[in-house]
Amino acid sequence: MTGNSPLVKRIAIVVGAVVLTAVVSMATTLGVSRSIEGNATAINIAGSLRMGAYELLARSSTRESESAGFIAQLDAYEARMAHPEFTRSIPDTDDHPLSRQYQTMRSLWLESLRPALTAKAGSSNQVAMENLLGLTRQYVAEADQLVSMLEDRTEARIDLLHLIQIVSLVLSIVIISGLFLDLKNRVLRPLRKLVNIADAVRQQDFSRKARFSGSDELSQLGIAFDQMTSELALSYHELKEEARGKTRELERSHAALELLHSASRSLFANHDLCSGAIPMLQDLEQLLGIGPIRLFLHDKHSSEPVEAITTSTKDRPFYCKDHHCNACLVTPEVFDELPSEDNDGRRLLLPIRTPGQLLGTLEVWYPASTGLPETSRRLLETLSDQLATAIFLERQITEEQQLTLAEERAVIARELHDSLAQSLSYLKMQVSRLRRLNIAGEHEEVHHNILEELSNGLNSAYRQLRELLTTFRLKLDTPDLATALAQTAHEFSERLGSEVKLEYRLPPQTLSPNEEIHTLQIVREGLANAVKHSDASEIVVQVLFESPRVQVRILDNGKGLPSSDQPAHHYGLIIMQDRARTLGGKVSVRNRDSGGVEVALSFVPKSRHLITSEPAISQSLQQSVKE
Structure with a gap:
């Protein structure tokens, strides 16, 4: 088994090896068992041939040896020597020792012992009997040799069979042990490690890694797990940071909404953009990380928008009417750090409008590196709507008070004209009548001076009254x-x-x-x-x-x-x-x-x-x- 083989391939190889070992073992066992099949019968027949040789020897010395029965007994003995169960145990090849031994034993029977038994049947010659006994012993010795060879061969085959079984058993044990070790090292331990990683991931711990090497399935799965945990860690970190950002943004939005709520009451209560808007806008800048903010009002009589307020400036603006207020003044260092056209800034222009009328423009600067979140933009749009309402109400109140003042002046002018002006005219006419009277006497000069002073005073008062009437009737239209x-x-x-x-x-x-x-x-x-x-x-x-x-x-x-x-x-x-x-x-x-x-x-x-x-x-x- 190679270390970089796929898991399925390794298991297939192991199973194949086990199956092959079993098949080889069974095949060899079958072959060996078939090779020794009939050996016991052959040994028994060979043993009976030994006993039969002595029986024939014994019968040859009796008169029955001349009968047909003895010949039949010889034929039966020879037929037993050619018995199929016996000859099947003898190899077919001539050069095999067992085959040569069988041929030697058979040749001795056919060529020496049988002829001797047939020739000496019924004879009592001692020499002939001793020769026949010698041949018989020689034949039995060859038969014993054949039996020994058959027994040795059978025992060798049985030992081979035992050896094959032992080898097969050892190989099977080795293969199965190797399989278990391989499964433990390459399957169980990786699986346990992957399960631990999965448990850690379930507990939001993405630090554990498999760090597998190789190309098998579990190694690829471990690599995939490592990549997955890395991506999950990154995604979880990003989601966590995004959630924190959203939380901070919601907190800022909540604080900004509270600020807008309190500032709206201040705007509508004071009717003053500078005192009502600048502190609120500066707090909004700190909350949202933006600034500076400038408000431009559109004047129908001016071609360019008129700057109304700003939250950050080094010099006092021209429109500043309260020189005890330093709300918008900042140090040059702070002003230089604010985003602008020359300092990595982006500008957002929001219209301040009511239905059918554009009142002004809100200019908001924000850093280009951080951008402007959508929630901050919506808050600024809400602010522009509030400013539009405040400016519209301020202008409406101003116009109403102008109309009220104009009506009050008209009433005063009518009353002055209908009362005081007519009274002065009547007095002037009476003075003219007095002048036409000829008052003689010692007080004539005094009367004349008094009338002159009275006339001058009335003329001056009448002229000043007419100027006052002209002033009251004046309208800035x-x-x-x-x-x-x-x-x-x-x-x-x-x-x-x-x-x-x-x-x-x-x-x-x-x-x-x-x-x-x-x-x-x-x-x-x-x-x-x-x-x-x-x-x-x-x-x-x-x-x-x-x-x-x-x-x-x-x-x-x-x-x-x-x-x-x-x-x-x-x-x-x-x-x-x-x-x-x-x-x-x-x-x-x-x-x-x-x-x-x-x-x-x-x-x-x-x-x-x-x-x-x-x-x-x-x-x-x-x-x-x-x-």
């Missing part, structure tokens, strides 16, 4: 503040007779609608004062953004202010100061070094895009009218 200021500049250019220059450098959506209205009203008030009182030939309006403040300046080259450098009891200045306080800023009026007056407004835009109340002057006027 132009596309944006820049367009409204351009129209205002054109309007006052016609009043002045020369061009009013406008320098406007504000980023888009820097101001809320409330801040835009108050800024526009302050500019109009400043232009009105410059056109009426400065005698200027050139007026410049500057609206600039000097982070974090908005700077508004109305510059003219007129005669300037009186020596006090501030107009005394100027009602328009009071209104401008009230509006500036509403914006959280201040208004200053001063003479320029190069000549003329500078009206300067400075304020920091508020973080909330909400319409607030009117200046205190409007409330006081409304209350006075109602009283």
